[in-house]
Amino acid sequence: MAARPYLIGALGAALLLGACGETKPTLPVAKSAPMVGRLAIRSQLIADLKPVPGALTTRDMAEARARISGLLVSLEVKEGDFVRQGQLIARVKDDRLALQTGAFDAQTAAAAAEAARARADLARTRTLFNQGVYAQARLDQVDAQAKAAEANLAAARAQRDASAELGAQGAILAPAAGRVLIANVPVGSVVMAGQSVARITAGPMVVRIELPEGQARALKVGDVVQLAAEDLRGIAAAGTIIQVYPSVTAGQVTADITAPGLPQDLIGQRVRAGVKVGERQALVAPRAYVSTRFGVDYVRLVRADGAVSETPVQTTAGPTADTLEILSGLRPGDVLTPAGAIR
Template sequence: MRRTRALRTALGLAVALALAACSGGQPPVAPTARAAAEGRLVLQLRTVQDLKPVSAELTTRDMAEARSRIGGLLVSLSVKEGDLVRRGQPIALVRDDRIGLLTGAYDAQAAAASAEAARAEADLGRIRTLFDQGVYAQARLDQAEAQAKAARAQLSAARAQRAASAELGAQGAILAPADGRVLLADTPVGSVVSAGQSLARITAGPPVIRISLPEAQARALKPGDIVRLAPEDLDGQTSEGIITEVYPSVGGGQTTADVSAPRLPVDAVGRRVRAWVSLGQRQALVLPRSHVATRYGIDYVALVRADGSAGEIPVQTAPGPSAAEVEILSGLKAGDVVAPAGATR
């Protein structure tokens, strides 16, 4: 019995020595401790762009107004909101019956002036013949020539008045001032409209994001600057644009600028868009999103203590310089060591 126990003890010591020799004399490292040490970061201040949220709207470079040039009755409106139109396309008709009556009166005046001019020309021909035969004196011929000239002038004036009246009536046809989409056409047919009244609003030019910000901060804007955009507000088409124009006028203490971006949607002109512009640089704590865990609307970060253990603490975050990063606003400081999310579990 004693010999059997001694044999078992010797066998156990031999196995232990063999395992120690295979491991190089070092004790095995626990897998959980090794995983906790991986991915740790030391927070350092980093220079980032100072982004400011601004008011932005999806619109077009210009807006065209299809206005009535004469007053009268709207007899037809052939477009509605959302229709695409081409420049010069007839979209509405305004008619004033008084213009038609006035044109008729000018027609009659032109006909009377034409008859008077024909009579004066005939009289001048007869008098010139009799003058050549010595019947009439030079004074009579000069008088006939003056009467014929006056009749021709009256005919020209009557025809010009008639043409002007006809042109005024033709101005009742309202044409699209530009290629684009109809945004507003809310005047019902049969309405009385006045000269200069807008009957349709039409987009003109390429789509842009128009931003506004206080004039004191707008001094930092210049063409070519990058503007961050919320892609979810633009059907996921784009996430940034470039300032193409800063308008020199200031209204209500606000400066306006246009931002161009590829694949901007044009089906919802006037849509509000979230945008951020850079007003300079500042120092910030930036952390990868993989190191932040969110539960019940609260962000947590695994902070590594001096003894090497990690514990979660709540932090306040904001969008970082890129989609894969967040900015730490409070809860951590430069020099803190953080572990990836879930390292404490």
């Protein structure tokens, strides 16, 4: 037991000597960013975009309306069909028009018989006048009766043609070439003159938006509008204002936007649009200078001593497809190096 303190002291001395002989690990030194590719962030003037809901539609909507009242006896189209201008869509029938046309036919036949008799009387009277049997007054009287009979015949024929044309107006034709959106009047229904039987798209496809009249003053024909590509199946991401309607409805101003390759299968589909309503100062960086990990955006910030540190930033879509707007995390004058340049 007496030797145990000496043993412990010897072991402690050995451990102390061993510790003094170990080499300390060196700390990593931060790498410096290369001069090539450095970007100084500056505040710049960009368009102030306002998110606005829009709808995919056509420039015009054509209504196929009944021109006469009657019974809908046929409907030749259904929703989704493409029609050409002048194509038969439906037919309306009014039995009274057929009876009326028959009555006018009888009146026309009677007027034709009366006109034929008057022509024959005029021919006989003229022959007897030349032989000295009738006086000039008799000839003039018969001639006037013949002219009156011819006029009555012309009037009867016009009435008959008008009645026949009215019956032919039961055919409802497509007013424009396009796609049938609504055709929900069942066959056998009673329709009135002017009632819509089908609605047809007309004109090119557009995205129609509405803005409050105070903000709509900034809208101009030719301005570029950002469209949500995910709402258009990635077909178009930018459009152009082609018309700003001059009327104000319930405090809203309507404008039409066109873009190449707009889909035509779903009329009325909602589309998000970013409309320029002014300009503002913002920090903009190329996408190549921003990296994303686990849903967080980072930039490589070059410090004053040349070392690089990763800084989280908040971003949103920039004025162009290859840029991002920095909402927070940087200040004007900060220097960045491209993402992935330093490892």
